[in-house]
Amino acid sequence: MEGIRTALVDRPPAGGSVRAAVAALRESLAHSDIGAMGDSERLALIAELERLKGSASACQMRAADALRVSRQESRPQDALRSVGSEVALARRESPSLGDRFVGVSRALVEEMPATLAALTAGEVGERHAVELVRETAALSLADRAEVDRRLAGVLPGLGWRAAGRAARRVAAELDAASVVRRMEAAVRSRRVSVRPAPDGMAYLTVLGPLREVVGAYAALQARARSVVGGQCDDEGAEGRGVGPVAADTALRLMAGLAPGQVQPVEVQLVITDRALLGVGDQGRSTSDPARVPGHGSVPAPVARSWVRGAGPASVWLRRLYTAPGGRDLVAMDSRRRIFSGLLRRMLVLRDDVCSTPWCDAPIVHADHAHPARLGGATSFGNGSGRCARCNQVKEAPGWRVEVVRGSPHELLIRTPSGAVHHSLAPPLLGWGTDPPAPSPLERHHEALLGA
Incomplete structure (x- = not known):
């Protein structure tokens, strides 16, 4: 541990x-030899x-704020x-978290020196600073400094x-009025959001005023x-x-369904014909997981049970045409014409979530990688799925996407600072899909490169 402690000083x-x-x-x-340490040394190393x-986070914050000032x-x-x-x-995080980090960095560097000092000394973590x-965002500079x-x-x-x-x-002691104004402003940000959860589940979150949310929960x-x-009498x-019944009741009421009624909203479940029907490419497994764009994979038996449970009257099948290896989407069956925007659907299916690395936000905009105003084609190849934030940021000076x-x-x-990042669309069935066997031509190219 001593070697770790003095690495910055002695080298x-x-x-x-x-x-x-x-x-x-x-x-x-x-290259630390953890095995050679005693238990007390290991615990001391964990603490150090x-x-x-914390110290690294403080250094990041100073660098981020200096970048902000320079820009x-x-x-x-x-x-x-x-x-x-x-x-x-x-x-390597989402743009919203990047915004938050820049804001926290500015507050600590310019307005909260004691908190920054504690973070620099490693006495607290980044979450403390956040x-x-x-909690002091609505205060004046003087009151924030007092906190x-x-x-x-x-x-x-x-x-x-x-x-x-x-x-x-x-904060409530120093400026109760600002805290009240902040609570009133928070009411305008009430919303409903969804995010994936493990094991084929998802979280549906309602952010609203405390009184109404607690009341709705009590009623459920x-x-x-x-x-x-x-x-x-109407439900057994x-x-x-109690938990499952409350969840079922909330979902049914929000969807406007009667007990036992099928959810009519399209979820765009992507699954191979082999896994769904047992036909098609004999080289593929009937256990290939399915994927719900933006939410991840589900086991093939679960996907089949969803389809069976929905009933034949509410299931639409649309063929997806892939490249020979099965990795990439190249076209879609357009026979179902009650929906428009087939090209946009292809982009959503291909990119899954926002194509900016580490963003993971839902796709909102179908964007031109090479801008349309500069002659970029409105095509599958030149298109990319993006969240609203990333689509707007790429129009700022210094950004370029190709x-x-x-x-x-x-x-x-x-990026404007010259950093380069790559974004790769996932396989159609999601990351972790077994790669197909290389074609004879690909094997020939690999042999030439190896030679």
Whole structure:
């Protein structure tokens, strides 16, 4: 552990580069002999590495804020949003988290020195900083500085949730009116969202005023207990507990369905003919998982049960034509003409989620990689699925997106700082799909390269 601790001190980085010093430290961590340590040393190492994470986060924040200041001086237009996207790519996270990180960095560097010092010393983690900035967002600079000062002595002993509660309490004491205004403004951001969950499930989240949400939850629980207790003539428990009955009731009411009615909304389940019907390419398995675009894979038996349970009157089948290896979508059956925008559907099926690396947001816009105003074709090859944020950011000065190849579809993204990132469309059935055997021509090319 001592070697790790002194890596930055005892190994002067080449050319004085901080980046080289960090790379040297990372290399030393990769070659640490954990097996030679005793248990107390291992625990001490875990603690020291936790402090290191906080210190590294503080260094990231100082770098992010310096980037923001530099970019605002040279390119004030769209600077914050563009920097947020660049930071997100560097941190391998979504643009919204990149925006949050840039905002937190600015607050700590310019307005909360005590919190930044605690983070730099490794006494707290990044989540502490995020909570303090979030809970003091509505305060004036003077009041935020007072929260920072008051919590400086106790912050290292608090968990991130407790730190957030403490900041909220002090904020309410210093400026109750701003806290009330923030709560009133929060009501306007009420929404419903969905995100994948493990094992073929998903979370449907309702963000709303506390009183209404708690009231709706109480009503659901009361209804569920009545059903389980056999007190409802219109619905039986059928072996379900209170939790499943409450979930079923909420989903049914929000979808406007009667008990037992089939969900009529199209979910675009992608599955091979072999896995669904047992026919088609004999070289494929009947166990190939299916995929719900934007939400991930589900086992083939589950997908088949969904289709059977929906009933023949509510199931539409659309053929998807793939490249010979089965990896990439090349066309779709257009016989079902009650829906328009077939090309857009192909982009959604191909890209799954926003094509910006690490974004993972749902696709909102079908975008031209090479802009239409510059002669870019409205074609499957030049198209890319993007969230609204990433589609707008790529129009900022210094951003460029180009198609590297068409199958598999690959984009090259250049940021204003010169960083280059690649985006590769997933296989049609999702990442982890077994790659097809190489063709004779591909094997010939591999042999030539090997020679």
